[in-house]
Each structure stands twice: as C-alpha cells, then as structure tokens.
Amino acid sequence: MKHIVLGLAVLAGLALAQQRPEDVIKGQCEKAEVVAELWHGFTGGAPKTALENLVIEFNKTQGGQVCVRPISQGNYRDLSTKIKAAFTSGKVPAMAQAFENNMALYLESDALVPMSAIGVDLKGVNPLFVNAVTFNKQAYGVPFNKSVQLLYYNRDLLKKHGAKVPLTITEFITTARRISQEEKAPVYFFQPDSSTFSYWFFTLGGSYFQNGSLVLNSPKAVEALELLTQGVRSGWARPITSGFINQNFGAGPFGFSTDTSAGYTFYLQAAKFDLGVATLPGRTDKQPGFSLVQGTNLVVFKRADEREKKVAADFLKFAISPRAQAVFGVAANYVPVNAGSGVEPIVTRYIKENPAFGVAITQARYARFEPALSNWEQIRFDILGQAIREAVLGQATPKAALDKAQKAAEDLLAGRTR
Numbered sequence: 001m002k003h004i005v006l007g008l009a010v011l012a013g014l015a016l017a018q019q020r021p022e023d024v025i026k027g028q029c030e031k032a033e034v035v036a037e038l039w040h041g042f043t044g045g046a047p048k049t050a051l052e053n054l055v056i057e058f059n060k061t062q063g064g065q066v067c068v069r070p071i072s073q074g075n076y077r078d079l080s081t082k083i084k085a086a087f088t089s090g091k092v093p094a095m096a097q098a099f100e101n102n103m104a105l106y107l108e109s110d111a112l113v114p115m116s117a118i119g120v121d122l123k124g125v126n127p128l129f130v131n132a133v134t135f136n137k138q139a140y141g142v143p144f145n146k147s148v149q150l151l152y153y154n155r156d157l158l159k160k161h162g163a164k165v166p167l168t169i170t171e172f173i174t175t176a177r178r179i180s181q182e183e184k185a186p187v188y189f190f191q192p193d194s195s196t197f198s199y200w201f202f203t204l205g206g207s208y209f210q211n212g213s214l215v216l217n218s219p220k221a222v223e224a225l226e227l228l229t230q231g232v233r234s235g236w237a238r239p240i241t242s243g244f245i246n247q248n249f250g251a252g253p254f255g256f257s258t259d260t261s262a263g264y265t266f267y268l269q270a271a272k273f274d275l276g277v278a279t280l281p282g283r284t285d286k287q288p289g290f291s292l293v294q295g296t297n298l299v300v301f302k303r304a305d306e307r308e309k310k311v312a313a314d315f316l317k318f319a320i321s322p323r324a325q326a327v328f329g330v331a332a333n334y335v336p337v338n339a340g341s342g343v344e345p346i347v348t349r350y351i352k353e354n355p356a357f358g359v360a361i362t363q364a365r366y367a368r369f370e371p372a373l374s375n376w377e378q379i380r381f382d383i384l385g386q387a388i389r390e391a392v393l394g395q396a397t398p399k400a401a402l403d404k405a406q407k408a409a410e411d412l413l414a415g416r417t418r
C-alpha cells in the first residue's frame with residue numbers, strides 16, 4: 001500500500017518541487033504573449049494536480065511565448081453554469097471541460113470549433129469515446145478525463161464475514177444483505193443520484209431512449225429504482241445524501257459502493273480499511289455490469305482569439321497523446337482514452353503494482369453513456385435525480401416518482417418549462 005501512495009504522490013507531482021503546481025503555471029504564463037485559458041471543474045485532489053502537471057509539461061515545450069492556464073470554476077455544474085453566463089455576458093475561455101450534453105448545448109449556440117478545423121486528429125482514440133463527442137459526423141472536442149464506475153469494497157469486512165467479491169447482481173444483494181444483517185447496519189453506500197441509478201438501470205438492461213424519445217419511467221427504470229429503494233427499506237443499502245461517499249466512511253460500516261474510478265485516490269486517502277476494487281456486478285457471471293461513463297472532454301470555443309485557438313489545438317493534441325493519457329490516467333484513475341496508452345511503460349508498471357488501475361481499463365469495455373441531450377444536465381440533476389431521492393427517501397413510490405419525472409422532462413423538452 002505504501003508504495004502505491006508514494007507512487008501517486010510522485011505522479012501527482014508532490015515530489016516535483018516545493019512550489020505548488022499552480023504557482024509554477026503562474027510563472028510560466030507571466031511573460032507569455034498568448035494565454036489560453038482552460039476552464040475546468042476539478043476542485044482539488046489528484047485530478048486537479050494531475051491536470052496542472054500536464055499543463056506544466058505542455059507549457060515547458062512552448063518556450064515561454066505562449067501558455068495554457070487552467071482555471072477551476074468550481075465543480076462540473078458550476079463550470080457549465082459559468083460558461084453559459086460567459087456566452088451572454090463576458091469573455092469565453094479558449095478551452096473548457098464539457099460533458100457530451102454540455103457540448104450539445106454549446107452547439108445550439110454554434111459555440112464550438114470542430115476538431116478538423118484546427119487539425120486535431122482523433123486517430124487511435126477509443127471509438128466509444130470518439131463517438132460520444134461526434135455530432136453530425138464532426139468531432140467537436142477530444143475525450144480527456146473519462147471515468148467508468150467500479151465496485152469499491154472493504155476487503156477487511158468481506159474477510160471478517162467470509163464473503164467473496166460478488167460477480168453478479170444476485171450475489172451482490174445476497175452478500176450485502178447478509179453482511180448488513182450481521183453488522184446490524186447497511187453496508188452498500190450509494191448516492192441517490194442519476195450516476196448510481198444509471199449503473200443499475202443499464203445493467204438490468206434499461207435504455208433511456210425508446211423509438212428515439214427519452215423515457216425515464218420504463219419498466220426497467222422502475223425496476224432499478226425499486227432495487228435501490230428496497231435495499232434501503234430492507235437495511236442493506238445506505239443512501240448518502242450529502243458529500244461524496246469517500247467523505248462518509250464514518251457513517252457506518254462501509255462494505256461496497258458503485259462509484260467513479262476517479263474517486264479511487266480520494267477513497268484511498270480516506271479509507272482506514274483495506275480498499276479493494278473490482279469490475280461491477282453483472283446480470284450474469286459471464287460479463288461485468290455496465291458502467292456509466294463520466295468525466296469530461298475538452299472543447300475549444302469559436303469566440304476565442306485565433307492565436308489562443310492555435311495554442312488550444314496544440315494542447316489538445318498533447319493531452320490525448322498516449323504518453324500524456326498514461327501519466328494523467330495513472331495519477332487520477334481515469335481511463336486512458338488512447339489505445340496506445342496500454343503499452344506505455346507507466347501503465348503496464350502501474351497495473352502490475354496496482355491492479356485497481358487495470359480494473360478501470362477492463363471495465364471500460366462494458367460502459368454506456370447517458371443521453372447527449374442539451375437539456376440532460378438539468379434533467380439528470382433536477383428531474384431524474386429528484387425522483388431518485390424522493391423514492392429512496394420514501395416520499396414517493398418509484399413508479400410515481402418516475403412518472404412525475406417523465407412528465408417534467410417532456411414539458412422541459414417541449415419548451416413548456418425552463
């Protein structure tokens with residue numbers, strides 16, 4: 001364990017210098033003629049440091065004339081809120097992180113530069129991710145920090161109860177239920193949100209679209225939400241309603257969670273137990289469950305000045321290179337988007353030392369996206385997320401909550417509400 005933490009620290013750049021990465025970048029940008037801003041939604045920890053270290057490496061190759069300056073705008077939702085505000089009132093950055101649905105929204109304002117126009121080639125990038133940034137046959141960004149969900153588990157607790165890592169949903173529920181009974185407390189920690197729901201929904205065979213229309217209240221959706229709701233009612237699932245799961249280990253005995261691979265460094269830091277990671281429980285033991293792909297892409301804005309766009313193009317090419325993806329992915333447990341990263345020594349070495357990283361790469365073969373609708377962010381948080389919370393907290397039945405969500409989503413998509 002020690003060498004892993006040390007390895008992470010080195011990769012996260014802590015051993016780089018006494019100087020904070022942010023200050024290094026400040027110095028790099030001091031005399032630059034062109035500063036290309038990159039607005040992001042990392043608030044701290046390994047992802048933010050890994051991004052900053054990547055930028056430092058890039059800036060070093062630019063001879064001081066030009067530089068990239070990453071600017072945190074808060075979390076992902078704060079970021080898209082600020083970009084929307086910048087469209088109407090202020091200065092847009094050269095680059096930003098964006099979910100696929102954010103890209104759809106920005107494209108409605110014709111705000112994005114197609115990658116072909118700035119010479120950014122996505123050859124060698126995982127087609128699953130490339131497809132997700134492609135709108136009307138054009139790629140409007142590059143996949144950058146893409147995560148998959150994994151099964152996190154407490155090895156000590158499993159050992160104590162003589163339990164195996166569950167491969168199927170049935171095994172998972174049986175195991176979680178038994179340990180919870182023996183511990184007299186729920187051991188499956190989950191955030192009652194669209195991310196957790198999507199894993200259960202996709203794995204049970206659900207799809208958000210039927211005949212081209214968004215459907216939130218399908219029988220599979222009801223089944224997924226019932227599973228979570230019943231888990232809470234029968235005492236094996238604990239809803240975490242505030243903060244990340246890794247900030248809630250003190251809430252009771254932690255047994256399992258189904259959470260983003262990018263949480264790994266945060267989990268490792270917070271866990272006072274032996275942390276294990278596995279692919280998600282599947283419908284059968286033949287293959288893992290389907291993970292939701294999260295994390296973001298990098299986009300370039302049309303309104304940026306031409307010289308900034310050139311810097312942005314160079315940075316994007318650098319950011320998706322096998323080497324950069326390997327270093328970045330290893331540091332923050334994101335899935336390298338570039339197939340070539342698989343043979344980078346840093347990846348192979350790290351997988352050997354720490355199988356958890358390899359698990360994320362394997363899980364990426366069983367992954368799905370949420371809808372890339374321009375309104376999806378609002379739907380996933382304020383409509384579907386709200387329904388999930390209501391059902392899980394016992395304020396409505398899963399069916400009633402999802403029926404209400406469906407109606408609200410239809411109204412929003414039809415322009416009857418905002």
Ligand code: FGO
Pocket residue numbers: 041042043045047075076077078080099101102145146147148195244246247260261262263264266294295296376377380
């Ligand atoms: C997060 C969010 C969206 C959308 C999904 C969308 C907007 C979800 C989920 C809502 O990069 P990922 O995999 O993980 C994040 C990374 C960097 O912050 O580290 C994770 N983290 C951070 C701190 C910590 O203590 N623990 C930890 O795990 C963090 O989650 O992205 C996953 C979580 C959420 O933000 O609550 O993606 N998401 N689709 N957000 N705005 N729009 O369409």
